[in-house]
Amino acid sequence: MTNAADPVPALAEADATGDIKAIYQDIRAITGVGVVNLVWRRLAMTEGALPFAWAAVRPVYASGRIAAEGRAFRRQIKPPLLPLLPKSALAAAGVDALGLRSVRAILDSYDRTNAMNLVGLTALLVRLDGAGGPAGAAPAPVAEAPLPPIPPLPALDALDPGVRDLVDMLNAFGEEDGRVIASMYRHLAYWPGYLALAWALLAPLAADGTLAQALVAARKLGRAQAAGVADALDLDASSVDPAVIDDVRAVLTLFTEHPIAKMATICRALASATPAP
Numbered sequence: 001m002t003n004a005a006d007p008v009p010a011l012a013e014a015d016a017t018g019d020i021k022a023i024y025q026d027i028r029a030i031t032g033v034g035v036v037n038l039v040w041r042r043l044a045m046t047e048g049a050l051p052f053a054w055a056a057v058r059p060v061y062a063s064g065r066i067a068a069e070g071r072a073f074r075r076q077i078k079p080p081l082l083p084l085l086p087k088s089a090l091a092a093a094g095v096d097a098l099g100l101r102s103v104r105a106i107l108d109s110y111d112r113t114n115a116m117n118l119v120g121l122t123a124l125l126v127r128l129d130g131a132g133g134p135a136g137a138a139p140a141p142v143a144e145a146p147l148p149p150i151p152p153l154p155a156l157d158a159l160d161p162g163v164r165d166l167v168d169m170l171n172a173f174g175e176e177d178g179r180v181i182a183s184m185y186r187h188l189a190y191w192p193g194y195l196a197l198a199w200a201l202l203a204p205l206a207a208d209g210t211l212a213q214a215l216v217a218a219r220k221l222g223r224a225q226a227a228g229v230a231d232a233l234d235l236d237a238s239s240v241d242p243a244v245i246d247d248v249r250a251v252l253t254l255f256t257e258h259p260i261a262k263m264a265t266i267c268r269a270l271a272s273a274t275p276a277p
Helices: 018-031 038-043 049-062 065-076 087-092 097-128 161-172 183-190 192-207 210-232 242-257 259-273
Strands: none
Touching (some): 018 049, 038 049, 038 242, 038 259, 049 065, 049 097, 049 242, 065 097, 065 210, 087 097, 097 183, 097 210, 097 242, 161 183, 161 192, 192 210, 192 259, 210 242, 210 259, 242 259
8 A cells, every 4th residue: 555645655664565675574583673664665666576575685684785885875975064962952842752763773774775776776776777787895794783673664644744844854964865754764753853853963064065965975975885786786677567666766866866875875874963761
């Protein structure tokens, strides 16, 4: 089922059945994160697209290679510097101790998967485009520990109108395409006060160009790492309908160039500004 308010069609986790449900479960198990990112849910809307894409990248995810690449990305990326939010300010904004634990879990989940998916899915796009470069030195594979569970993703049309406006305002920061509403902001919509604080932190950086510069650097870093991963992918497109390949290519281009790169940067910045519980 898709949400009519979503500008990008996607199959919700709760509505997945059969092989797609099994792939969703596999993605959660391998990444150690209790959320299936929007890019996978969008691929599930085209018959054959998600099974093809996941089969191509699964070995490098399962081996720990992409986890290591994601960790390296998170260490090298230089997000805009934000001040640490005092817990008293968070409490005044309606984020109590329990809420802070959930906010941190959401940020940590997206921080991990955005970095992994930026590298892994850009690598798949590189292979599909017949590009690439010399294989880079692979970091030692790592096994990431599972993260705490996070609340279910609220539907856009279930949000209070004022909260939905705030989600849209945040989503506009660093946005160059406009077709995708980042799931992270929807997940954080349980705490509108936190979204308001995030808007206040990010607005000046979006206005003065600092955020845009950081996004360009994040894309460049992600592409550089992906070029070294591409040749390691197990890619066999010979038995796949060319229309499916075209859809996969279009989805990966949209997501890696726009929302994933954007949110890998913004999430990293907000995580640094949000104290541990």
